[in-house]
Amino acid sequence: MNKAMIQITDLSKRFGALDVLSSVDLVVRSGRVIAIVGPNGAGKTTLIKSVLGLTRPDAGHILLDGVNVIGGDAYRSRIGYMPQIARFPENLTGAELIAMLKDLRGPGAQLDTELIDCFALEEALQKPLRVLSGGTRQKVNAAMAFLFSPELLILDEPTAGLDPLSSSILKDKILAERGAGKTVMVTSHIMNELEELAEDVAFMLEGRAAFVGTLDELKRITSQITLERAVATMMTRGWVKAAA
Amino acid sequence: MNTIMKVLKYQARDAVRSRWLIAYAIFFALVTDGLLRFSGDPVKAQLSLVSVVLFVVPLIAIVFGTVYLYNAREFIELLLAQPVNRRQTYGGLYLGLTLPLVLECVVGLSVPFALHGADAAAWGTLIALLTAGIVLTCVFTAIATLIAVRCEDRLRGLGTAIAVWLLLTVVYDGFVLFVLAVLSDYPLEHATLVMMMANPIDIARVGLLLRFDGAAMMGYTGAVFLKFFGGTVGIAIIVAALTFWVSAPVALGVRVFQRKDF
Incomplete structure (x- = not known):
């Protein structure tokens, strides 16, 4: 069994009465x-945002390699x-946005430009982001997430808005990273x-x-052969449990 | 280079290219040029510009500021997903909004004077006018940034922004006059000073009044202030009050921003 990279315990967050x-x-x-x-x-995005520190949990712990991350930055x-949503400052170019991320992260990380090459983004990166199509912006978004060869990738609906070819490229990339x-x-x-992933x-x-x-x-526990069916079964059971 | 400078660099680059800000500079340039042509006297033109600056700069700073920051919501999330701390990010966002507005205002006001070949005296008073424009921009973008991080709902945020502007520009003077009229039998000089300090636009107006000497058209509060503080003490108090008006919303905004959930 691989060791735990992230360990979340007893994490709670309340928005108003919810x-x-x-x-x-x-x-x-x-x-x-x-x-x-x-x-x-169900709380998927809030969970992700808690790991990123975008949302501040009310209680609980998040450990990254055994070290508490809540309140930390580095x-x-x-x-x-x-x-999920790729909306960027519309008067900047993709290249400027990438330069900004490099500035903010500082030197050190090994740059992985594979997605920029595979998506053929070089030319699009020189244009202001407002003139790019939604799909192209999503490709820029993906390329930026992988750019710094991070140990942990957090992808929120990564293939939304991508055409089948780009979506395949992205999935291949995710699998390659897993392999690495x-x-x-x-x-x-x-x-x-x-x-698949x-x-x-x-x-x-x-x-x-x-x-x-x-x-x-x-x-196995849902006696289904696909994830879709298994999740559907879980949801039905869950709702039954909630109603009871 | 710390996070403030890094965020500032790219955000300012985005904002300064905004069509709205370019229109803002052109507006000032046209008004200034028009006043210079019609009055034929730089100082008279500047006196008219005082009212324009006191009215328009706060409006544009607070409305453009809130709208811009609401549109930058996903950008802010992207920033905060990087290894940056929130306090400095807030500083970068505030300055990245303020500096382009300051730049457009200064360029729009001073280019026509340069083209018309203003003399040294005119430049002296122009600098006072520019200072007022810069300070008011700093105050109202600070309030705009606070509103944008405090209110989740953008319509409510924009409504608050316009309400703050209306309150400080129009309603407040009416209120002061009303109080002075009702309580005219009492000595109100000190109360008037306090009321003036409570409004950054009034402070800027008095600051300009002291520089342009005269013009009772600038309101009752200004006249009282001139009588009390013609010299250094007055300037010191003005600077202190305006510093408060910038630092209070920024400090409050940082607090809100540090606890905010995105």
Whole structure:
């Protein structure tokens, strides 16, 4: 079993009267891809944002290699984040945005420009971001997440808005990174895609981590052969449990 | 180079290319040029510009500032997902918004004077006018940044911004006059001074009044202030009050920003 890269214990977050996360326990194993799945509003994005420090949890711990990260800043140099919505300052060019990230992160990281090459972004990076199509912006977004060869990649709906070819390129990249020992947390609404990428699954429901384990384990306990069916079964059971 | 400078560098580069800001500079240039042509006297033109600056600079700074920062929401998230601390990021965002506005205002006001070949005296008073424009920009972008991080809802935020501007520009003077009229039997000089300090636009107006000497058109509060503090003490108090008006919203904004959930 790989060692835990991220260990989340008893994580809770409340927005007004809504418990977005309640006592979430979750382990992300080093060198593996974990899919965060669950219905809308289950707390997936809040969970991701807590790991990034964008959201400040009310209670609980998040450890990265055994070290607390809540309230810290420097640990984010080890993380590459691809947000769900790719909206950038419209008068900057992609190249300027990348230069900014380099400035902010400082020297040291080995640059990985593979996605810029594969997506053929060189020319697009010289134009202001406002003239780029949504798909191209999403490619820039992906290229920036992988650029600094981070140990941990956090991808929120990475293939949303990408054409099939670009989406395949991105998925190949994710698998290649996994092969190189990188850890990945990924959310998606497309279960087939996650099945291709992930070995582990965290199933979120109403702010709780209802299941955390391997993909095979999830299929076994739900007696289903695909992730989609397995998650659907979990959701039905979950709702039944919630209603009871 | 720390995070403030890094964020400032790129955000200012984005903002300065904004069509709205370019329009803002052109607006000032046209108004200034028009006043210079019609009055034929740089000092008279500047007196008219005082009202324009006191009215327009706060409005543009607070409205453009809030709208810009609401649009930058995802950009701010991208910044905070990097190894940066929030206090410095806030400083970078504030300055990256303020400097382009300051630049456009200064360019728009001074280029026409340079083209019309103003003399040394005119430049002296122009510098006072530019200082007022710069300080008011700093104050109102500080308030705009605070509003944008404090209010989640952008419509409410924009409404608050316009309300703050209306309050300080229009409503406040009415309120002061009302108080003075109702309580005219009492000695109100000190109360008037306090009321003036509570409004950065009033402070800037008095600051300009002291520089241009005269012009009772600039409001009752200004007249009282001139009588009390014609010299160094007055300037010192003005500087202290304006420093407060910049640092208080910034300090408050940093606090909010540090605890904010994105």
